[in-house]
Each structure stands twice: as structure tokens, then as C-alpha cells.
Amino acid sequence: MTDDQLIEQFLAGNLQAFNLLVWRWQKPIYNFALRFLGNAEDAHEVTQKTFIKAYKKLHTLKDRHKFNTWLHQIALNLCRDENKRRRRRTFISLDQIEPKWQSRLEKKTLPGVEGATVEKALQQMELQQILQQALERIPEEQRTVVILKELQGMKFTEIAELLGISVNTVKSRMYYGLNALRKILNQWNIDREAIYDDL
Amino acid sequence: MTCEQARSRFMDFLYEEIDAATRQSLEAHLQTCSECRQEWEGLRETRALLQKLPQLEPESRLAFTAPPRRSLAEWWRDARNLLPQSGWARAAFGTVAALLMAIVAASIVNLHIIYDHGRFEMRAHLFQSPAPVPTPELQEQLLTRLRREMSDYIAEIHAAERAAQEEKLDRILTAFARDIERLEQQRENDLMLIGQELDAIHRVTHLQFGETNQMLQQLVQQISFQER
Numbered sequence: 001m002t003d004d005q006l007i008e009q010f011l012a013g014n015l016q017a018f019n020l021l022v023w024r025w026q027k028p029i030y031n032f033a034l035r036f037l038g039n040a041e042d043a044h045e046v047t048q049k050t051f052i053k054a055y056k057k058l059h060t061l062k063d064r065h066k067f068n069t070w071l072h073q074i075a076l077n078l079c080r081d082e083n084k085r086r087r088r089r090t091f092i093s094l095d096q097i098e099p100k101w102q103s104r105l106e107k108k109t110l111p112g113v114e115g116a117t118v119e120k121a122l123q124q125m126e127l128q129q130i131l132q133q134a135l136e137r138i139p140e141e142q143r144t145v146v147i148l149k150e151l152q153g154m155k156f157t158e159i160a161e162l163l164g165i166s167v168n169t170v171k172s173r174m175y176y177g178l179n180a181l182r183k184i185l186n187q188w189n190i191d192r193e194a195i196y197d198d199l
Numbered sequence: 200m201t202c203e204q205a206r207s208r209f210m211d212f213l214y215e216e217i218d219a220a221t222r223q224s225l226e227a228h229l230q231t232c233s234e235c236r237q238e239w240e241g242l243r244e245t246r247a248l249l250q251k252l253p254q255l256e257p258e259s260r261l262a263f264t265a266p267p268r269r270s271l272a273e274w275w276r277d278a279r280n281l282l283p284q285s286g287w288a289r290a291a292f293g294t295v296a297a298l299l300m301a302i303v304a305a306s307i308v309n310l311h312i313i314y315d316h317g318r319f320e321m322r323a324h325l326f327q328s329p330a331p332v333p334t335p336e337l338q339e340q341l342l343t344r345l346r347r348e349m350s351d352y353i354a355e356i357h358a359a360e361r362a363a364q365e366e367k368l369d370r371i372l373t374a375f376a377r378d379i380e381r382l383e384q385q386r387e388n389d390l391m392l393i394g395q396e397l398d399a400i401h402r403v404t405h406l407q408f409g410e411t412n413q414m415l416q417q418l419v420q421q422i423s424f425q426e427r
Contacts, residue, residue, distance in 0.1 A: 015265055022261050030257040044258060051261055131252055149214070150249045156216065171210040179238075182245045 004064045011059060018058075022051050025068075028152060029075050035147045036079040038136045046082055050075045069162045072152065076144060076162070083140070134184045142177030145170055200228040205235050209242055 009017035029050050033043035053074050061070055135143055148154045160167045205228045211217040212225055229236045283289050313320040
């Protein structure tokens with residue numbers, strides 16, 4: 001059953017149709033928020049809020065084919081709100097966010113862990129953390145486009161519509177975002193070959 | 200293709216949203232330009248890295264349920280939570296509520312409270328009681344009083360009407376006198392104008408007579424001269 005049909009059924013009073021939409025879209029929205037905020041707890045909260053808002057406002061969605069874009073738009077706004085709250089809440093100096101995994105990664109060893117499989121799994125986790133932290137370092141507008149394109153698999157036109165900007169601006173932000181990520185990873189002296197080997 | 204043009208196509212190329220001709224042109228440029236090739240490789244590697252980020256499962260699945268029907272006990276508990284919590288506030292709230300209930304009850308049972316020369320009387324009944332039948336003496340007294348009041352009332356109306364008529368008559372007479380005065384003034388003006396006009400006619404006639412006499416005299420002189 002398509003999203004359109006589920007929306008129609010929900011608007012006709014079928015609550016289970018909305019639960020099917022939640023079941024279908026919870027994971028993408030959660031991962032979007034997770035990559036945007038870098039925190040599972042906050043991502044879970046934003047996901048919850050996104051669906052609560054969608055539940056209340058779904059009747060205002062004019063073009064039901066754009067449910068995906070509309071839902072991401074809600075999630076994005078909530079993520080931005082969450083970021084603003086964080087900025088008000090905490091001020092951390094740059095010295096405090098020195099990556100702790102760097103030295104261990106370079107040595108390619110994990111203290112107190114034996115066995116290649118366990119070590120590889122842990123290194124994979126650390127590499128994911130590296131990428132997540134690199135994502136959090138690039139400007140928010142670039143990060144948004146990178147996540148929507150690369151992780152959510154949206155088309156450039158969909159992203160442009162979601163953000164209310166031109167397709168060329170989206171491509172430009174994507175270009176600068178990827179370059180910025182590359183520079184950050186280079187600054188951290190991440191051994192590119194090692195990353196490929198481990199992943 | 201220039202380096203700038205190549206860079207502007209990188210995203211289309213990276214996400215395979217590029218036509219064949221542009222792709223060939225871009226590939227040809229990358230083979231010749233080491234700087235662009237290096238940047239392109241960097242972008243491709245970064246993308247490859249990002250693709251390794253897994254899609255994680257949320258810790259728990261969300262589900263929406265219809266709000267449950269609330270029992271009477273829950274309504275009562277919620278209502279109690281709305282009441283003030285402190286002792287004094289509760290006492291004040293209770294007093295006001297009791298007073299309101301007493302007023303409502305009193306209005307329902309038609310409560311009458313009478314205090315007359317030290318005599319206090321309170322009556323309450325659900326339906327209006329019939330009015331008491333007056334005695335003949337009381338009826339006579341009431342009739343007399345009614346007649347007197349009606350007579351006074353009629354006299355008052357009559358006097359008011361008469362005063363109004365007199366006032367109206369005064370206004371008419373005053374207006375009439377003003378009209379007569381105005382007409383008299385108009386007549387005097389007219390007479391004066393007629394006199395002036397007559398004087399003017401008299402002067403004109405006199406002049407015309409003078410001129411005629413002069414002409415006649417000249418004529419007589421001419422005739423006499425011719426005869427001679």
C-alpha cells in the first residue's frame with residue numbers, strides 16, 4: 001500500500017494506517033536526526049516529535065506524493081530547534097573536543113581486547129564515530145544537504161524543494177560539504193587506506 | 200572543458216545524473232588535469248566513506264493508540280486536581296461555592312425574605328402562591344385612591360396640554376406680528392420706489408417738453424423767414 005493510500009485511510013479515521021506510515025518512516029527519520037544531531041537520545045526524541053506533529057498536521061499536507069519531503073522538513077526544523085537549544089545550554093571550547101579515538105586508530109590496536117574479529121568490530125564503531133564527528137564539524141547547511149543526499153538518498157530536486165533553495169545551490173552545498181569533510185579527515189591524519197581496509 | 204566547468208559538473212558525475220556527452224568531456228578533462236583529478240578522487244573517496252555509515256535501527260518502535268475512555272473515577276480525580284491545594288484557598292473556594300449553591304437553591308424555591316417594623320418573615324415554596332383576596336373596605340380604599348390618582352393624573356395632563364397650546368398660540372401670534380411688520384416695511388419701500396420712479400418720469404417729460412418747444416420755435420422762425 002502506498003503512502004498516499006495510507007494517508008487517505010488515516011484521514012478517513014483509520015489510526016492503524018498512520019501506524020503503518022510510522023513503521024515505514026521511523027527508521028529513515030531516526031537516522032536523519034541521528035546524523036544531524038549525533039546523539040541517539042536526542043534523535044529518538046526528535047523522531048517522536050516529528051511523528052506527533054505529522055499526526056496533528058497531516059490534514060494540511062496538500063500534495064500527498066510529497067509526504068517523504070514533508071516529513072523530513074518537520075524533522076529538519078525540529079533538529080534545528082534542538083541545535084539552538086544545545087547552543088544555549090552548553091559552550092564547549094575547541095580543546096575539549098579533541099578526538100579521543102585518534103591515537104588508538106593510528107596504532108590500530110584496542111587496549112584490553114583480544115582477537116581480530118572483536119578488534120575489527122570495535123574499529124568499525126570508532127570509524128563511524130569519526131565520520132559522525134566530521135559531519136558535525138561542517139556547517140549546518142552543508143551537513144543537511146550531505147545527509148539528505150548521501151544518507152537519505154534524496155534527489156537534488158527533492159532537497160531543493162525541501163529547503164526552499166535552487167538545485168544549483170543544493171549541488172554547491174554538497175560539493176563544499178564533501179570537500180570540507182575530506183579536509184577534516186585529512187587534518188585528523190586518518191590513514192585512508194586503513195579506513196578502507198577496516199571497513 | 201575548463202577546470203571551473205569540470206568542478207561545476209562534479210556532483211552530477213558523482214551521483215550519475217549526467218548526460219553521456221558531458222560525462223565523456225569531463226572524463227577527458229580529468230585525464231589531462233591532475234589537479235581536478237586529485238580533487239575528484241577526494242570527493243569520490245569521501246562519498247565512499249559516507250556510504251559506509253550504517254542505517255541504525257531505532258531503540259524502540261513508535262505506535263499511536265486511540266486515547267482510552269476515561270472512567271467516572273478518573274474524571275472525578277482530575278476535577279479534584281483542579282481544586283486549590285492549600286487549606287485557606289480550599290476554604291475560600293468552598294465558601295464561595297456554598298454561597299452560589301444557596302443562591303441557586305433560593306431562586307428555585309422562590310424564597311421570600313420580609314422585614315417589616317421589627318417583624319421578620321421568610322417564605323419558600325416551589326410554586327407561586329395565589330394572591331390574597333382583599334376585604335371590601337380595602338377594595339373601597341384602593342378604589343378611592345385609584346380615582347384620586349387618576350384625577351390628579353388627568354388634571355396634570357390637562358394643564359400640560361393647555362400650557363402647550365398657549366405656548367403654541369404665542370408663537371403663532373409673534374410670527375404673525377413679525378409678518379405684518381415686514382409687510383408694512385415692504386409697503387413703505389414700494390411707495391418710496393414708486394415716488395422715485397415718478398420723479399424720474401417727471402424729469403424726463405420736462406426735458407422732452409423743453410426740447411419740443413425749442414424745436415417748434417426753430418421751426419416757427421424758419422417758416423417766418425421763408426414767408427418774408
